Structures are given as structure tokens and as C-alpha cells.
Amino acid sequence: MAGIYIHIPFCKQACHYCNFHFRTNLRFKQPMLAAIAKELQLQKNYLQGKKIQTIYFGGGTPSLLAAEEIAAILITIQKHFAATEVQEITLEVNPDDVTQDKLSAWRTMGINRLSVGIQTFNDALLKYLHRAHNAAQAFASLQMIAEAGFANVSIDLIYAIAGQSEQMLQQDLALATQFAPSHISAYCLTIEPNTAFGHWLKTGKLHMVDDDTAAQHFHTVVSTLAANNYQQYEISNFSLPGFQAQHNTSYWQQHHYLGIGPSAHSYNGKSRQHNVAHNQQYITHIASGTIPSTVEALTTTDNINEYIMTSLRTSWGCKTSYLQTVYQYDILSTHGTYIQQLLNLQLACLEDDTLFLTQQGKLLADKIAADLFVV
Ligand code: SF4
Known part of the structure; x- marks a missing residue:
């Protein structure tokens, strides 16, 4: 059993805390999609014919893509890999991209799990994080997703944000659990150096939440979600019974996976492979038939x-x-x-x-x- 991860390196705007690889300029979207299709072909033997159990579209913001662009990637995967019995296909989506048409197309093409980047339902905090959506869009997207019939939905939340009180966090948890998603990922905000927040921290414009407050937030998350029947199966991941994320769980259980796209990682038991985190370099190399990756043999x-x-x-x-x-x-x-x-x-x-x-x-x-x- 194995998994495939597809990295879509585009976002509408840069969240102040994010250090994933992405660009806000979509000019190279078409060459990038062509390169992703070609890398799938070039890497068709990486998983040595293992059955694909999970496919995960992450990024960046894969929900920015047109439905037919995602469908084309799935068809390419079917063509080159043993992907006839895939159990879980996850798409990371941002609330402002969700429409009824897209939801219906995603379901039709076999996507059976959505991971929604809510982060918080508080408008002031969403603005502070520089998210592209507001609270009203967060509610509307979850409502539409429920009406579209997706049974497996994950909500991402962030805690320990400067200015986020205990009460604000409790409200986020109450609102999130009201929708009864099958899965919640709740992350402690970390300040990474090459981000707007990292820069603000260096220049004294931002002060980190102290350890006691972060610990209190963590305990609030764990106890509130436990009271709502969520099982904490990983430090930041909580699921209703039977809804653990299969793709991420396979990472933690050392199953093999292939990562496609700039900055994506792969693992085959013997080595880890990291693709270059640069859109143009990635496209150029793939066009010439080489995979721009660094291979690290594992001892x-x-x-x-x-x-x-x-x-x-x-x-x-x-x-x-x-x-x-x-x-x-x-x-x-x-x-x-x-x-x-x-x-x-x-x-x-x-x-x-x-x-x-x-x-x-x-x-x-x-x-x-x-x-x-x-x-
Ligand atoms: S939408 Fe996601 S990937 Fe894009 S900048 Fe924000 S956190 Fe990062």
C-alpha cells in the first residue's frame, strides 16, 4: 500500500504565518500542470507497482484549480499507477473557493474527503493571519459542503495566536463542533523565520504567545474535543471514530509515498527525496525529463x-x-x-x-x- 501527494504551489495571497512553498502569481499555472502530469509519468516506477491507497492534493491551495484540472491529474494517476482501489482522495480547500458546482464536480471525480482551511471563525484573527476568507465565507462553505453530502470532512484550526483569548478559542471550538466534521486538525501557531510573522518577531512588531498560554490552549482543545467524542490519535489530529486521516496516518506508519510537484517529498523506505521548492526551476527540469530533487539515503x-x-x-x-x-x-x-x-x-x-x-x-x-x- 502506498500514497501519492500532489503539491499545487499557488495561493490567492500569502498568509502571514505560512512557510509552505507557493506563489501568488498564477501565470505559470498551465506549465505547472503540464509538469505535474509529466512528473507522474517520470516517477511511475517509484512505488514499484504498490497499490495506491490514498491520494492527497495539498499545497498551496489546490481548490484554486478548475475541477477539470484536478480531474486531469487523477486520470494521469490512474494511467501510471495501480490506482483502481484508492480508498481516500483528499482535497485541501479554502472556504472562499467552495461553490456548489465545484463540490458536485469534486464528488463526481471521486474526491471523498475535504480538508477545509478554516483556522478560526473570528474575523479579526482571520485578518491578522492574512487569510483570504472571512468568517461568513467559512460558515457558508461548511454549510454547502454538508449539503453536498461529503461525509468525511476535516477542519483546520489554529490556536495560540497573539490576541486570541481563551474565550475566542472556546468559541472557535464550539462553532467547529457544531458542524460535526469527521476530523479536526488543531495546530499551535508556530512562527517560522521566512514569513511575515517571522519578520515581525525579529523587528519587535509581534510578540509570541507565552508557553503557559499555549499550553492552556492545547488543554482546552484536547478536553473540548474529547467531550465532543473526538479521539486524539496524533498530537494535532482528532477524529470521530473511524475517521482517522488515512493519508497522514500512512506517513506516521512509515508507508511509502510519492510526492509530486515543487517542494514535494517522497519516501520509499530506503531514501527520502525532496523536489526543488521553486516553480520555474521545477518546470524547466521536468520539461527536460529530469526530476529536480535531492535524495537523502536513510541510515x-x-x-x-x-x-x-x-x-x-x-x-x-x-x-x-x-x-x-x-x-x-x-x-x-x-x-x-x-x-x-x-x-x-x-x-x-x-x-x-x-x-x-x-x-x-x-x-x-x-x-x-x-x-x-x-x-
Ligand atoms: S492558503 Fe495555505 S498554503 Fe496558502 S499561504 Fe495560506 S496557509 Fe499557506
Whole structure:
């Protein structure tokens, strides 16, 4: 089983916090779509005939594309890959792109999961984040999506935004759960250097939310969503029973995937591949029949560390027996003293052979994982 990710590198405007690869100039949309089609053909053997289980359109803003442009990509995938039994096709959509015509076309072509970039229902915060939509468009899009009959819908929310009070966050959660989406991704706002917020932070125009407030927001998200029957299966991801995102879960479970488009990543168990994050360079290289990517061969140490990093973030936890069997790595004896400290501080718990982080431990997930790495 494997997945395909398609990166559509265009957006209407730049959100102040975003460090994904995208351009707001759509002049090269047609050559980009031609290059994506050609890369699918050039990479047809990357997954070695594995059955495609999931397809994910991300970006950027794939909902900017005309329905027929998305359909053409799906047809190209069908042509070159074992994609007759795909279970989940996700499209990331922004509220301001949603129309009844597009919804109907998306359903007809087999898209069965929408991931909607709501972020917040608060107009002042949407403006501050520099989103292209407002709260009224957010409500209208979710209403239309429900009426169009999509059963599998994910809403993205952001918390720990400067100026976002606890009450504002509770209101966002109340409004989001009112729509009963099958899935909610709730991300703590991080300030990345090459973004407008990163620049503002450097020049003193923006102050980061303090750790205590961010932790309080995280606990509010977790407890509110739990009270509404959402299971936290990954630190930032919550689903109603049976609606875990299959595509993202496959990343966390080390399944193979192919990423197509500028800045997309691929993984085949032996190496990671990163496409160039530059639209023109990507188009030029693909036109000449070469894939502009950097390949990083993975060592056993890389694989162990990757497993520790991702599994600790999930509800299925880090299986010590898996590390032992697959990599002959005995994490309990290598890091026994540190793990005992985590247990004593109630940052982690050990059930049978599996190490889990507690809610408090999840706030420190990156540091704990790094402390458990093989060096
Ligand atoms: S719409 Fe998404 S990808 Fe585009 S700038 Fe905003 S957050 Fe980034």
C-alpha cells in the first residue's frame, strides 16, 4: 500500500504565518500542470507497482484549480499507477473557493474527503493571519459542503495566536463542533523565520504567545474535543471514530509515498527525496525529463529516530518490541534512566511494550523524542 501527494504551489495571497512553498502569481499555472502530469509519468516506477491507497492534493491551495484540472491529474494517476482501489482522495480547500458546482464536480471525480482551511471563525484573527476568507465565507462553505453530502470532512484550526483569548478559542471550538466534521486538525501557531510573522518577531512588531498560554490552549482543545467524542490519535489530529486521516496516518506508519510537484517529498523506505521548492526551476527540469530533487539515503539510525519522533506523537505510541525486532535497538536499556524519569514525572507511561506520552508530555514531544534519539 502506498500514497501519492500532489503539491499545487499557488495561493490567492500569502498568509502571514505560512512557510509552505507557493506563489501568488498564477501565470505559470498551465506549465505547472503540464509538469505535474509529466512528473507522474517520470516517477511511475517509484512505488514499484504498490497499490495506491490514498491520494492527497495539498499545497498551496489546490481548490484554486478548475475541477477539470484536478480531474486531469487523477486520470494521469490512474494511467501510471495501480490506482483502481484508492480508498481516500483528499482535497485541501479554502472556504472562499467552495461553490456548489465545484463540490458536485469534486464528488463526481471521486474526491471523498475535504480538508477545509478554516483556522478560526473570528474575523479579526482571520485578518491578522492574512487569510483570504472571512468568517461568513467559512460558515457558508461548511454549510454547502454538508449539503453536498461529503461525509468525511476535516477542519483546520489554529490556536495560540497573539490576541486570541481563551474565550475566542472556546468559541472557535464550539462553532467547529457544531458542524460535526469527521476530523479536526488543531495546530499551535508556530512562527517560522521566512514569513511575515517571522519578520515581525525579529523587528519587535509581534510578540509570541507565552508557553503557559499555549499550553492552556492545547488543554482546552484536547478536553473540548474529547467531550465532543473526538479521539486524539496524533498530537494535532482528532477524529470521530473511524475517521482517522488515512493519508497522514500512512506517513506516521512509515508507508511509502510519492510526492509530486515543487517542494514535494517522497519516501520509499530506503531514501527520502525532496523536489526543488521553486516553480520555474521545477518546470524547466521536468520539461527536460529530469526530476529536480535531492535524495537523502536513510541510515538505520535515521529510520529509528524517525520512528521514535512520529510514533510518540500518536495514540498507538512507540513500540519498543518493534524497534528491537526491526532494528535490533533496545531503547529501554539504552535510555532506561531517562524513560524512568519521564514515567516519574508523568510525562510518559509504559503499557506492555509501548511507550506513550501523556497530555503533559505531548507539550514536550519534540524534546522528548530528541532525547530518545540514537546519536
Ligand atoms: S492558503 Fe495555505 S498554503 Fe496558502 S499561504 Fe495560506 S496557509 Fe499557506
